[in-house]
Amino acid sequence: MSDTFGGSTAYVGIGELVTCDGTGAAGLGLRAGAALVVEGGRIAWLGDAGGVPDADRRVDLDGRAVLPGFVDSHSHLVFDGDRAAEFAARMAGERYDGGGIGVSVAATRAASDDRLRELVGRRVAEMRAQGTTTVEIKGGYGLTVADEARGLRIAGEWTSETTFLGAHVVPPEARGDRAAYVDLVTGPMLEACAPHARWADVFCEPGSPHAFTEDESRAVLTAAAGAGLGLRVHGNQLGPGPGVRLAVELGAASVDHCTFLDDADVDALVAAADTTVATLLPGVEFSTRSPYPDARRLIDAGVAVALATDCNPGTCYSSSMPFVIALAVREMGMTPGEAVWAATAGGARALRRDDVGRIAVGGPADLVVLDAPSHLHLAYRAGVPIASALG
Ligand SMILES: N=CN[C@@H](CCC(=O)O)C(=O)O
Numbered sequence: 001m002s003d004t005f006g007g008s009t010a011y012v013g014i015g016e017l018v019t020c021d022g023t024g025a026a027g028l029g030l031r032a033g034a035a036l037v038v039e040g041g042r043i044a045w046l047g048d049a050g051g052v053p054d055a056d057r058r059v060d061l062d063g064r065a066v067l068p069g070f071v072d073s074h075s076h077l078v079f080d081g082d083r084a085a086e087f088a089a090r091m092a093g094e095r096y097d098g099g100g101i102g103v104s105v106a107a108t109r110a111a112s113d114d115r116l117r118e119l120v121g122r123r124v125a126e127m128r129a130q131g132t133t134t135v136e137i138k139g140g141y142g143l144t145v146a147d148e149a150r151g152l153r154i155a156g157e158w159t160s161e162t163t164f165l166g167a168h169v170v171p172p173e174a175r176g177d178r179a180a181y182v183d184l185v186t187g188p189m190l191e192a193c194a195p196h197a198r199w200a201d202v203f204c205e206p207g208s209p210h211a212f213t214e215d216e217s218r219a220v221l222t223a224a225a226g227a228g229l230g231l232r233v234h235g236n237q238l239g240p241g242p243g244v245r246l247a248v249e250l251g252a253a254s255v256d257h258c259t260f261l262d263d264a265d266v267d268a269l270v271a272a273a274d275t276t277v278a279t280l281l282p283g284v285e286f287s288t289r290s291p292y293p294d295a296r297r298l299i300d301a302g303v304a305v306a307l308a309t310d311c312n313p314g315t316c317y318s319s320s321m322p323f324v325i326a327l328a329v330r331e332m333g334m335t336p337g338e339a340v341w342a343a344t345a346g347g348a349r350a351l352r353r354d355d356v357g358r359i360a361v362g363g364p365a366d367l368v369v370l371d372a373p374s375h376l377h378l379a380y381r382a383g384v385p386i387a388s389a390l391g
């Protein structure tokens with residue numbers, strides 16, 4: 001977030017500064033007794049509080065911790081309607097298979113531009129209020145040329161990290177001819193959407209009749225890369241499958257979910273650790289009552305791991321990165337430091353950004369302050385709104 005005050009601001013009294021200016025948990029970059037000067041929305045100075053230069057304004061944070069703003073590298077904010085009844089049915093034992101996406105597609109198609117704009121704006125504001133300063137937003141609830149282009153145009157009003165997801169599911173009207181729908185996605189839909197997107201994604205899940213097979217996914221991703229888009233994949237969410245290996249083969253920036261992995265998937269992710277991030281979305285396992293991904297196995301093997309919300313109406317209607325961090329620590333065996341790194345610097349890597357997700361001189365002043373002395377409190381005080389953007 002940027003400081004709205006016109007001049008320079010010195011932040012002193014920082015209980016713990018978490019810079020995330022390194023790699024892995026070792027790169028958490030914890031500093032005690034540090035201070036920051038922010039000017040023009042940038043970090044102008046970082047050092048020991050004893051040496052803080054003069055500034056136009058001085059803010060005493062009274063022992064609170066300061067972190068980089070969260071980088072939520074996976075969300076689906078462009079939708080209307082909700083699926084609370086589907087959630088309740090799952091809590092009573094129903095399984096998630098992606099079929100409910102059609103309900104959100106119908107509601108989203110029926111919404112006016114202004115209505116969608118208002119909904120996305122409200123959700124982005126909800127994220128920012130919980131410390132998220134960079135967000136990726138996917139389409140995927142329009143599934144016509146016009147509706148996908150519209151969703152991405154609206155998403156682009158809030159972020160440059162927009163993702164074309166025409167291959168979210170095969171929409172009901174196209175079920176009789178899947179090949180024709182893939183042709184639409186790789187042809188006219190991609191052409192209309194590419195100018196509004198940085199990324200392309202596909203729901204690669206051969207076990208679901210709604211999602212896409214390996215060959216269909218490869219066709220979509222290859223066409224998108226040809227149109228100049230970076231690649232992302234929804235893979236291995238509902239069962240073992242080809243998503244992870246396809247993402248690695250095609251040099252995707254991230255493969256997301258990674259819930260059901262075999263040894264070959266983990267080996268592929270280790271080999272591609274400089275290229276492809278495994279983005280874990282534990283809010284989905286919470287909201288679908290599913291087994292959590294084995295984050296420990298991935299981190300211990302040397303896989304690059306990010307955390308994101310996947311905020312969407314079906315599998316996780318939560319916009320809260322602190323909630324995701326708490327789940328990662330409690331349910332996936334990540335240390336609090338690993339979880340914070342994955343939610344900031346890890347998310348930045350998943351978006352191939354080196355300007356966000358860390359606190360460094362010259363970088364954007366995207367800062368989170370905790371109403372607590374340490375990053376440990378994000379998981380320790382789960383459910384308590386201690387994180388907010390600073391400034
Ligand atoms: N799995 C595919 N897409 C979303 C869910 C979308 C929905 O159910 O509405 C996800 O990431 O979980």
Ligand SMILES: [Zn+2]
Pocket residue numbers: 074075076234310312
């Ligand atoms: Zn998703």
